[in-house]
Amino acid sequence: MPRPVVIIGAGPAGLMAAETLAAAGRLVEIHDAMPSPARKFLMAGRGGLNITHSEPLDRFITRYGAGRSFMDPLIRAFTPSDLRGWCHGLGVETFVGSSGRVFPKSFKASVLLRAWLQRLDGLGVKLFTRHRWTGWDGDGALAFDTAAGPLSVMPSATILALGGASWPRLGSDGGWAAILAARGVPLAPFRPSNSGFDLSWSQGFLERAEGQPLKRVAIHFQDRTVPGELVVTRTGLEGGALYALSAPLREAIDKQGRAVIHLDLKPDMTLAQVQNRLARVPPADSLANRLRKALALTPPMGALLREFCGDQDVGRASVLAGLVKALPVPLAGQRGLDRAISTAGGIRLSALDGNLMLRDLPGVFACGEMVDWEAPTGGYLLQGCYATAVAAARGAAALT
Secondary structure, eight states: OOOOEEEEOOSHHHHHHHHHHHHTTOOEEEEOSSSSSOHHHHHHGGGOOOOEEOSOHHHHHHTTGGGHHHHHHHHHHSOHHHHHHHHHHTTOOEEEOTTSEEEETTOOHHHHHHHHHHHHHHTTOEEEOSOEEEEEOTTSOEEEEETTEEEEEOOSEEEEOOOOSSOGGGTOOOTHHHHHHHTTOOEEEEEEESOOEEOOOOHHHHHHHTTOEEEEEEEEETTEEEEEEEEEETTEEESHHHHTTHHHHHHHHHHHSOEEEEEESOTTSOHHHHHHHHHTSOTTSOHHHHHHHHHOOOHHHHHHHHHHOOHHHHTSHHHHHHHHHSEEEEEOEEOOGGGOSEEEEEEOGGGBOTTSBBTTSTTEEEOGGGBSOOOOTTTHHHHHHHHHHHHHHHHHHHHO
């Protein structure tokens, strides 16, 4: 009887690798430690599943930062258009939102996952849950702890799709790192990505602004400007605009102990326009009223300005305008792995060949967040997981 290709991990990368292999006629098994598949995928889709982005491909690929050269051929081999076509093939129609992000029309990850699992079942893919991978046994077979006891499986090839180290309660706990490190696989330390950053707010500010959104702002840091939204939390700031800057902010904090971003609270206006609008409002008005009348800024934005400037700053229209356009906000640290949406680190890119096979472990491939690439939210993460999965599956298919 032919040996199966074994995929360890039933997240989106593992499921996509399984489909690619099964469609190529391979016998496929998926083994996952959790009671049900794709738990993090379902959690990510609670607010509306953002599967990819519609921007031009050359621009899309720049979102992978330091991993761009590694991801470039993989994304071009399975593009955002390919991903949308795949969704449509499952009977899940997609649309492009106003931000360019792509969503299923239902907005629900559960609808897509249900159709996907039915397709995999129809292709003969076997899914085993509550099978925790523990490494290899003395004969070189994959070893699992299961409810029925230890299990060994001798595969024709193996694809590791175990995720990073964020959201451990959903299965991505990074426990695989010790197994691979013991085999000499080069690993980069796990670091939080797409996470919030820490600030020491005053109690008065928190009473006025905690939990409030800062909409239609832009962040300037180093040579980059990122528009988006932020949310004030008890310990700092979160939001997509910050997530896109995770890597350079993390690096700056590591080197200097802090990072200062500059917030543009009115990115649709020039500095001169802001100053002219503020000059028309009587200076005797309260700051909140001046900002509301002149610029339609919300109370949390006014509180934020107060948090980082003094009375002498808000009293002059020219100085206040400069702060509205470039408010310095010091970030003292980054949230931990348990609060991050995704992780950087994992299997170093140098450890993989062009087919995503581990150089030190022939016949073993890796994909998804296990690999040391990172990308911001907005569809780039999922697209990267799918593209690496397709590449690993094609590599395994060629081997078997």
